[in-house]
Amino acid sequence: MRPKPHPFVRIALLAAGWTLFLVVAPLASPLPGPGGTVIAAFGLILILRNSRWARHRFVRLKAKWPRVGAFIDRILVRGSAKRRRSRAKRLATN
Structure with missing residues (x-):
C-alpha cells in the first residue's frame, strides 16, 4: 500500500x-x-x-454498467482488473 x-x-x-x-x-x-x-x-x-468521491462514483458506474467499467479498467490497467481476470481464468480452467 x-x-x-x-x-x-x-x-x-x-x-x-x-x-x-x-x-x-x-x-x-x-x-x-x-x-x-x-x-x-x-x-x-x-x-x-x-479523490474518494471519484472512486465512489467509479465503483457505482462499474456496478451499473459492468462492460463500461471493464473497458475503463483495461484502459487504466488497474490492479483489481488484472486480479479479476486472472481469477476468472483460473476458475475457467478448473
Whole structure:
C-alpha cells in the first residue's frame, strides 16, 4: 500500500488530474495519434488515486454498467482488473 501524500500534494495532484482530463486531453485529441486518450487516461488515474468521491462514483458506474467499467479498467490497467481476470481464468480452467 502506498503512503498517503500530504494534503497539499494530494490537492495539487487532483487539480493536475482534472486539468489533464478536462482541458489538455480535448485540446490534444485532434492531433494525429492516440495522444488525447493517453492524456485523458493519465488524468483519470490521478483523479481516482486522489479523490474518494471519484472512486465512489467509479465503483457505482462499474456496478451499473459492468462492460463500461471493464473497458475503463483495461484502459487504466488497474490492479483489481488484472486480479479479476486472472481469477476468472483460473476458475475457467478448473
